[in-house]
Amino acid sequence: MKKILTYILKPFSKINIVLLLILASSCSDKGKEFKAVFGQKYIDAEKYLENNKWIKDTIASYGVNPDLAISVIFPELIRYSAIKDLVETHSLEVLYTQYGSKYADFSIGRFQMKPSFAVHLENDWNLLSLNLHFKGKTESFNLSDNPQSRMQRIMRLKDEKWQAKYLAMFFTLVYAKYKMGLNSPEQELSFIASAYNTGYWYDSATIERMRKQNYFYTGLIKGNEVYNYSEISEYYYKKNCRK
């Protein structure tokens, strides 16, 4: 029995436990100075927000906390700054219009929203009860899976005012789905950021699991440098928004 126990415990020898702790800590970006990590890309993202104050005003006009909303998309602004000169999305926009998301589902614009994300939002938006805040400000979406409606969706996704609106819709839907207050406490930011990056339509256990993982990258292809999306959002919020 002792032999068996030794065998089982062997992998958890002191050295291995130390290694496991190191590995565990490396999976978290807590305490990381993201501004230094991303450098100019981070600064560009900050400048973009400074020069486009209308985004926060628009989001606030829809009854959504603009500081939380901006923090959620901040990692995407960094990524956009990194890849904007490397990608050319027009071809993909045509392919999506022509064949749909099975053929091309890709991130568009500053907030890096995909057509499939927009379809989820639009579908859930149409199903929302009418008495919710700002529901009345948006007409129902045409969800037909045809080139015309796909083209309209692409045009919305490319329009920055619509991106802000989609972001506000995302918050409204997440609040409704997870029964959060409209002035969500900042502790919920991490979860909402994970829901934005993972897909808010997944169950909370999946979003929570993904929240702890490092899979955000700023290149075209996922490489060795990956970061925790939610922790970048939290970092930005703490630096810029916490009163």
Add this chain to the structure above:
Amino acid sequence: MKNYLLAFTSVLLFSVISYSQTPSKENLYTLQSGESMVYGENCFNFSDNGKEIFIVIHGNDGYYTINNGVRKGPFKEMNESLLKPCNQNSSSCSVFEPNGNSEGISFDEYLKTNDDGTSSIVFKGKEYGPFMALQSFQFNSSKSFFVASAIEKDMSKKLIVSTGKVVPIDGMVSRVYFSPDGSQYLIKLGFDYTAQNIDPTKINMDQLMSFSLVTSEGNKFGPFNSEKITESDIWYTQTTGNHWFLRNGDDLLLDGKPFMKMPENANRCDVWFSADCKRYAVTSYDKVKFSDNTIVPYPIITTLFYKDGKAYLRLITLENEKDINLYTKAL
């Protein structure tokens, strides 16, 4: 008379046929069974002849790169070293963009302050001035030519052109648009806050928001309202030489004169004109439509190229989810 009529009809018919011809079509690559394009990694790079294409596909046994028809792979994983840098196709927009962009130029090299406080311009060894003050200074894209605005000692305002031309102006230069070869320009003149004898109590919003356009020939157009017509509503194109366009709501003006309605849902990049502005093509997500009603559906790439001095559009499509085709048609 009959012969004249016959000859005229033949010429007319030939013109119509030559410009309403169906586009030429060429297959660049056909995806094989089980293959699909990896959309995140495709940049559709083009060489000068506009025919080369780089794509990444995923097949049954991994990733392949297709570079001008040459297939490499399979690769178990894609990594950035396998990709070609994704250059923005500068010709995918019909607008001539580098209009007098003087960013990043050190003006110290060209502007000098004289001992008496006046300013002069020194360009290619020639001195222009002295002027009481210089208000603006802009180059064409090749920096072979400049347009400046200056205040003379008698407080009058002049446009100073490197050709030696001096033109009196009655507004503040807010933008200079240069034609593609840089030989022609269009000056946007706004309200002049620095003008003498201005009574601030008599200035109204319409005056403040109004601007006029002056061509290099000295023709003046306007006034226009800068709230309705922004800087991006005025442009030269890559294909129409010294002709310039102005969009005023749904109306498109050519060289300052009414021309046609702006095609529905089109932005300025989407409308491609022939050199004489008589024929055009409008690009959108779902098609390119030529003014002779020829349609090429779903162009994933639109590029411009010239052959024997004539402008052509090259359009790449993906048809039946497998055929990557190239269409070519003269503007």
